[in-house]
Amino acid sequence: MSIRKTIATRTVLSLALAGVLGAFGVTTAQAAPIRACLITKTDSNPYFVTMREGALAEAKKLGVDLKTYAGKYDGDNQSQVNAIETCIADGAKGILITPSDTKAIVPTVEKARKAGLLVIALDTALSPTSAADMTFATDNFEAGKLIGEWAKAKLGAKAKDAKIAMLDLSITHPTVDIERDHGFLAGFGVPIKDPNTFNVPDKQIVGHAETGGSEEGGQKGMETLLARNPNINLVYAINEPAAFGAYQALKSVGKAGHVTIVAIDGSCAGVKGVQEGIIDADSQQYPLKMASLGIKAIVKWAKDGVKPQASAGKDFFNTGTQLITAHPEPGVPSIDPAEGAKLCWGK
Incomplete structure (x- = not known):
């Protein structure tokens, strides 16, 4: 048999075999991965x-x-x-x-x-x-609102005279900052007039400090705001590293444990911080x-x-948030740190 006839025969057999396998739903080549x-x-x-x-x-x-x-x-x-x-x-x-x-x-x-x-x-x-x-x-407004509602309930009658330190990520280039800020303030009962800026005029707000979302930034920002008003009794932190930094600043002036700190994240380190009393309430994201x-x-x-598809009534899909605290307040849904530890992320 000539080489040409041999090749032709093999081709016919290959095509026939592929047809038989295809009839039984079997393919000879796997599809490329996505x-x-x-x-x-x-x-x-x-x-x-x-x-x-x-x-x-x-x-x-x-x-x-x-x-x-x-x-x-x-x-x-x-x-x-x-x-x-x-x-x-x-x-x-x-x-x-x-x-x-x-x-x-x-x-x-x-x-x-x-x-x-x-x-x-x-x-x-x-x-x-x-x-x-x-x-x-995460619905960042809702995450902020949860810690704002909890803080208001925690302070009780003292809430109307609160002195609030706002520790943000980046004042000059905000991403999630404004939504979380405004959610917290709305939950605490501070009216929001302009939904697009940090500038919420209220006598309770001592000021905003840029932290970069780091512990060092949180400590420096807290020191700056304490210098402005040493009577701060409530700290809002954009995330847990900023909250840990704020705690160190308060500890250095003997105020640790005397100022309420709330944050957003829900990492395993943050949940441990709640367990240890460093952070009082933390909105967990996933x-x-x-x-x-x-x-x-x-x-x-x-x-x-x-x-x-987006979640009902929103322009995004909400992956959820839960408040973690060792001190639940009536009317504010929350889970305890032990439950939060089962759902936490990171180390």
């Missing part, structure tokens, strides 16, 4: 480390080829832009992103969506929110859930072309 990307603000913050771990675990479970990227520092927009460009070039089906700059990243996100990628913001919405296909996040839902949404999009 490609996806996770882009976080940094790769050092425990919150984003947990988010990455959750996304990788869900991706492995669902057979998704997930690549992860992060900014070099909080606010590093260019690294996130570069990461999106890489994801588009790699043929990713979707991107999960915690935006460092909610406005500056929008043109690059639009480019990705035009290329057919599903883009989901995690934790922090883009500006406008509609710039992403969906946002999976980055593992955000990451897991995000990966599932990309798989659904890649297979069926279906986008995720």
Whole structure:
């Protein structure tokens, strides 16, 4: 038999075999895995480390080829832009992103969506929110409102004369700051006139301090506000590191334990802080859930072309929040630190 006839015969046999296998629902080649990307603000913050771990675990479970990227520092927009460009070039089906700059990243996100990628913001919405296909996040206003309501109930009659220190992430470039701030103040009973700014005129507010979300920043911010008014008796902290820093500042002047501290995060370190009495009440959020839902949404999009839906009455999907405290107050729903420890994230 000639070489040409041999090749032809083998080709016919191969095609026949493929037809037989196909009739029984068996394929001779596996489909390429769905490609996806996770882009976080940094790769050092425990919150984003947990988010990455959750996304990788869900991706492995669902057979998704997930690549992860992060900014070099909080606010590093260019690294996130570069990461999106890489994801588009790699043929990713979707991107999960915690935006460092909610406005500056929008043109690059639009480019990705035009290329057919599903883009989901995690934790922090883009500006406008509609710039992403969906946002999976904590209701930051609600998280702030919970600790505000608890603080008002805790102080009781003293609430009307409270002296409040507001420890924010970044006053000049807010992301979740305003929603959490305003939620806390609304829960405490302070009227909000302008929903877009920090400037809430009220005699109870001693001032706002920028912390960068770090313990060092929290300590410096607390020292600055104590110098302005040493009679501060309530501290609102954007996150747990800022709260821990505030506690150190209060401890250095003999006020630890005499000032109420509330925060938002719900990490395992934060829950331990509640157990130890460093933080009095903490709104817990769930980055593992955000990451897991995000990966599932990309798989659904890649297979069926279906986008995720927002929670009823909102322009994002609310991943939930619960108040953790060892001192529950009537009328304010909460769980104790032992229950919070079962749901916490990070170390």
